[in-house]
Amino acid sequence: GAGVSQSPSNKVTEKGKDVELRCDPISGHTALYWYRQSLGQGLEFLIYFQGNSAPDKSGLPSDRFSAERTGGSVSTLTIQRTQQEDSAVYLCASSSTGRNEKLFFGSGTQLSVL
């Protein structure tokens, strides 16, 4: 597609339920990132995929968070046993490799845990 697509745009869930967030990166972009944006805060790095390399999971806040990227394209971020503090906007970004790497962001998924 023309840009990074994320779905759903909004997700309301009950505490303790699992959720899956989807990201379709720009076609041909080999790098894919997940960030979390809490109200009034900056962008918190979660996980990074680059081609076929092992993902950089150093930003995942707990073992309830996981992500996968199938076929080097679509990515899914899964949050198990959601907690209220997981409520945030989850942003996906992709980029092409190269010296002048720039991130292109999706519109995000607004997650609300009740």
Added chain:
Amino acid sequence: GQQLNQSPQSMFIQEGEDVSMNCTSSSIFNTWLWYKQDPGEGPVLLIALYKAGELTSNGRLTAQFGITRKDSFLNISASIPSDVGIYFCAGRKRIGGGADGLTFGKGTHLIIQP
């Protein structure tokens, strides 16, 4: 992790005024990026800076990569209503890819009063 100090946290200005915001760090960065986020959207890249001392313009926006490589500023001249949003700086510690190389500031909320 690395910290970027972005200021001011928010700005209330009149339409037509000039705007200035900056980011500082105790660490050296190889790349500085400035993003703008509209409500309900993901951040969009405004300007990218790759060399110390570099001054780059994009329409009414001007950004500079500090000589010390530890700071950057963004100026907006003659503000208009569509400039409203959150502006993020981001610094990258090494050229090329790598999620751990990119750090975001907490953002500057720009509000234009009628």
